[in-house]
Amino acid sequence: MTDDIALQIEDVRTRMKQAGGNSLLALRHVELVAVSKGQPISKLEQALKAGQRCFGENRVQESAEKWPALRQQYPDIQLHLIGPLQTNKVKEAVQLFDVIQTLDRPKLAEALAEEMQQSAKKVPCFIQVNIGEEPQKSGIAPQDLAGFAQFCRDTLQLSIAGLMCIPPQHESSAQYFGLLQQLALRNNISGLSMGMSGDYETAIRFGATHVRVGTAIFGERALAG
Numbered sequence: 001m002t003d004d005i006a007l008q009i010e011d012v013r014t015r016m017k018q019a020g021g022n023s024l025l026a027l028r029h030v031e032l033v034a035v036s037k038g039q040p041i042s043k044l045e046q047a048l049k050a051g052q053r054c055f056g057e058n059r060v061q062e063s064a065e066k067w068p069a070l071r072q073q074y075p076d077i078q079l080h081l082i083g084p085l086q087t088n089k090v091k092e093a094v095q096l097f098d099v100i101q102t103l104d105r106p107k108l109a110e111a112l113a114e115e116m117q118q119s120a121k122k123v124p125c126f127i128q129v130n131i132g133e134e135p136q137k138s139g140i141a142p143q144d145l146a147g148f149a150q151f152c153r154d155t156l157q158l159s160i161a162g163l164m165c166i167p168p169q170h171e172s173s174a175q176y177f178g179l180l181q182q183l184a185l186r187n188n189i190s191g192l193s194m195g196m197s198g199d200y201e202t203a204i205r206f207g208a209t210h211v212r213v214g215t216a217i218f219g220e221r222a223l224a225g
């Protein structure tokens with residue numbers, strides 16, 4: 001681990017390719033979502049200079065402070081919301097983000113659908129699945145996913161681009177990645193956002209289309225989050 005962000009990004013991208021191995025997986029594009037929550041603008045600028053364009057943030061307010069100015073300079077930035085979204089922040093979130101990865105309850109789905117209609121901006125969403133069925137974690141329970149996905153697509157006309165999960169801590173992630181992959185297949189959902197700094201290579205072996213990598217690129221976070 002160096003503090004050179006360009007080198008860190010290159011290292012992560014190399015490992016991502018290797019994780020695909022010689023299989024067909026290697027030919028598939030996996031999006032590296034650089035998780036920039038809690039990181040200062042100077043580090044974001046280094047990542048942008050190194051060619052990174054896809055970023056993940058977990059707070060609407062922090063994103064509103066950091067990203068609009070950078071977007072003026074780099075119009076092709078893709079910003080993903082990867083943290084919980086309160087319904088009173090939906091309007092701002094739809095304006096700010098290109099993808100919302102944390103669609104985790106019916107009320108939020110309704111609020112997003114209404115806001116997207118009013119603002120005439122369609123933002124693709126990932127459904128967050130509470131893959132370990134942990135009471136303290138948000139997300140749709142695996143057994144409720146089929147009904148929720150149908151509600152989002154058919155009733156609300158939301159664009160469901162994928163599934164997202166954060167597996168239980170202190171357990172091996174592999175089994176949970178496998179479960180999420182099964183759920184996506186069963187529900188005909190193509191995107192799979194899974195894997196963080198410690199397990200993104202495993203996630204790729206289980207078919208991740210998006211990995212969310214923070215500390216392995218930027219180092220420890222200075223700000224809370």
Ligand SMILES: *Cc1c(COP(=O)(O)O)cnc(C)c1O
Pocket residue numbers: 035037058082083166196197198212213214215216225
């Ligand atoms: C912070 C965060 C990450 C990145 O975690 P690292 O361990 O720093 O790579 C990924 N996903 C979510 C939802 C996060 O909140």
